[in-house]
C-alpha cells in the first residue's frame with residue numbers, strides 16, 4: 300500500500316522549507332574555510348566582547364552560594380528567576396535606563412523568556428490571533444519570516460533616518476479602512492536590524508500616540524512591541540539617550556523586549572519582556588512553561604550575578620570596541636566603495652551597516668553576489684577549483700525588504716554587512732573584494748550593453 304508522508308499543518312508545511320536567509324547562510328557555512336572566507340552576514344557578536352572569565356567566575360559564585368541561588372541546576376519557575384528579575388529591576392532603575400523609574404516598573408512585570416528574546420517574540424505569535432502586523436521596512440527578516448509562516452500578514456512601512464515613518468504609517472492606516480480591525484500588533488525594532496537606524500525619541504512617542512489612538516478607534520488595546528535587542532549598544536555619544544516607550548504609555552499597550560545576548564553572551568539565551576500585568580503577560584508565562592519550563596536556571600543566575608557585578612563596565616567595554624570598529628569600517632567604505640554608495644545607514648549603534656549601491660545589483664543572481672561567493676563559473680574570477688579565492692558573504696537587501704512593499708526595487712541594490720563578528724583585517728579584505736565585485740559588475744553590464 301502506498302503510504303503518505305507525515306501530515307503537516309500549514310505552519311509545518313511552510314517551515315519544511317528553509318527560509319532564504321537560512322539557506323544562504325547554511326550553503327556558505329558548509330564549505331567555509333577558516334582564515335580565508337569572510338562572513339559579514341552573521342549576526343554573531345564579536346567573541347572578544349564576551350566576558351568568558353567573568354562568566355566562569357559568576358558560575359562558581361552561583362554554585363557556591365546555594366542559599367541565594369537556590370537549586371540553580373534544577374528546573375526554574377516559568378516567570379523567571381526572582382534573582383534575575385530583581386537584578387534587571389535594579390539595573391534599569393539605578394542606571395535610569397531609558398528614564399525608567401521604580402514607579403513605572405511597579406505597575407509592570409518583568410518576565411524571562413525560555414530561550415532569549417527570540418522565544419518571547421515567537422510566543423507572541425501563539426497568543427495573538429493571526430491578522431495584520433505593522434513593522435518598519437527594511438524589516439527584521441528572521442521574525443517577519445516566522446510571522447509569515449504562522450499566517451500573519453506583515454505590512455512593512457519604509458523607515459527614514461528616524462525610524463518607521465509616522466506619516467507613511469498614518470497614510471497606510473487610512474488606506475486600510477475597515478481592515479484596521481484586523482491589526483493585531485505593531486513590532487518596532489528600536490535600533491533596526493538590518494539598518495541599525497535608531498528610532499528617535501520623538502518618533503517613538505509619535506508611534507505610541509498613533510497606536511493609542513488606533514486602540515480607542517477599534518475599541519481594543521493594540522499592543523506595540525519595541526524590540527530593544529541593540530538599544531544598549533548605542534556607541535556614538537552624539538546620539539541622544541534613548542527613552543523607554545514605557546515612559547509615555549497611558550493605556551498600557553507598550554511592551555519592551557530586551558536581551559543580554561549582545562552585551563554579555565548570546566549563548567546564555569537570556570531575553571526578557573517588560574509590560575503591563577494582565578492576561579497577555581500571564582499567557583506568555585504559560586507559554587514559556589509549555590515550551591521548556593523556563594530558561595536554564597543556572598544561566599539566569601549567572602546573568603543575575605553579572606548584572607549585580609560590573610555590568611556597567613562590561614557595556615562600556617563592548618561599546619568602545621564597536622565604536623572603534625564602526626569608525627574604521629566607515630573610513631574604509633568611503634575610501635574603497637566611494638561614489639558607488641548611494642546611501643549608508645548605521646554606524647552609531649549595533650554592529651551593522653546597510654548600504655544602497657548606485658546601479659549595482661546585490662541580489663543572489665547578481666554579478667556582485669556571484670563574484671563574492673565565487674560562483675561566476677569563470678576560473679579567472681573564482682580561482683581554480685579546490686583553491687578558490689576568498690569568499691565573502693553578506694545579507695542581500697532583497698531578503699530584508701518586504702516582498703510586497705515599496706522597497707522591493709531599491710532592495711535589489713542594498714545589503715547588510717556586519718562589523719560585529721569578523722575582525723578588522725578581515726573586514727578590510729572583504730571591502731577590497733567588494734570594490735572588485737563592483738568593478739566586475741560594471742564590466743559585465745558594459746559587455747552586455749555592447750553585444
Ligand SMILES: Cc1ncc(COP(=O)(O)O)c(C=O)c1O
Nearest residue numbers: 342415416417492528558560570
Ligand atoms: C532585532 C533582534 N531581535 C532579537 C534578536 C535575538 O535575541 P536573542 O539572542 O535574545 O534571542 C536579535 C538577534 O540578532 C535581533 O537582531
